[in-house]
Amino acid sequence: MVTKIETIIVGGGQGGLSTSYFLSQLGLEHVVLEQAGKAGNVWRNDRWDSFTLLTPNWSFRLPGAEYQDKDPEGFMARDEIVTRFEQYVEHFHLPIQYNVRVNSIEQNELSGGYRVNTGDSTLEARNVVIATGLFQKPKTQTISLDIPERITQIHSSEYRNPVSLPDGEILVVGSAQSGCQIAEELYQSGRKVYLSIGSAGRAPRRYREKDVYEWLNLSGFLDRTVDKLPSPKAKFSGNPHVSGKDGGKTLNLHKFARDGVQLLGRMQSIHDNTIYLSSDLKENLIKADKFESEIVKMVDQYVLRTGMSVPEEQLPVFLDGFTQKEITEINLDSTNISTIIWANGYNFDFSLVKLPVRDEDGFPIQNGGVTEFQGLFFVGLPWLNKQKSGLLIGVGENAKFVASVIASRR
Secondary structure: OOEEEEEEEEOOOHHHHHHHHHHHHOOOOEEEEOOOOOOOHHHHHOOOOOOEOOOOHHHOOOOOOOOOOOOOOOOOEHHHHHHHHHHHHHHOOOOEEOOOOEEEEEEEOOOOEEEEEEOOOEEEEEEEEEOOOOOOEEOOOHHHHHOOOOOEEEEHHHOOOHHHOOOOEEEEEOOOHHHHHHHHHHHHOOOOEEEEOOOOOEOOOEEOOEEHHHHHHHOOHHHOOHHHOOOHHHHHOOOOEOEOHHHOEOOOHHHHHHOOOEEEOOEEEEEOOEEEEOOOHHHHHHHHHHHHHHHHHHHHHHHHHHOOOOOOOOOOOOOHHHHOOOOOEEEOOOOOEEEEEEOOOEEOOOOOEOOOOEOOOOOEOOEOOEOOOOOEEEOOOOOOOOHHHHOOOOHHHHHHHHHHHHHHOO
């Protein structure tokens, strides 16, 4: 027997729960299907022990549960984030079913709705909202298959703390948000760290008396739409490195070098247990520095344009990364590297939707989360309408819009 329900939300993360909140407020029948066993799964199981939000607490804006406590400029720890998600589901009595994995979503041409197939049943819905997020599967590199078995390899989502790793030196691959935060924690714990960097930028934690995130919000940077990007692929660029740990701080690769981290270019290949690296270290450092200078320039222009009264500031300049000798080969037999942490991001996969709703990059074809197929929506992704549509500060805005479209279909 096929179970019928008006709206099915696939995924119980911030996008799915925000949509559920608005549908509940409108009194619309729906259910949230979540493959994990508890709320806040990504925050609970895919983040390390000392993880904090990278954005200030005031930006935690799940609709109906916006942050209103005593530390708006602080940075919420992992366990508090998880607790808030649990309380959100409980307080608003959101109809979420755990341990339910959706395998496929197909259009029912007879009813005009959709068949949602799980491992145990088939559901029929008038509307389906895909809220599985952009960070679904840890990225792997084929080079990892040729790494000696004696070396421990984990993705950044599996990292927990320094003492959980084998003794020895550590190679971290990736210099966006996760890679830099993990590398810093490791070298500050006394471990020797090699860091293979990419082109991710650096953002100052604070500038001219405000957190950088507040400047990005005030200036409209987070409200940019995808047409403002240099190319559609730019929406997949790595996020700039910055930290919320210890009250929030800037992460600077040059300072890493000063503190003893060996910076490396991108990994290219491995042969006879020797890793070969690109000679692009300085090029990538220049990109990180340039990103910070562009952020500073944007803030300065905004201050000038609006006439704000805030003091001028000159950020400290570090150049230590440029003075490091560039290494293009690492022999794993002659080094003491015991662990490689792959911090090169995630892949997304929306192939469960058996309809032509993906572009050449696999990203949903939509407008504000609304596809050309009536009753099929996406939420919880960046750049659905604005950059912030995938962030805690903006997911509610997009979810509210999608919920209103669902309501109008009645």
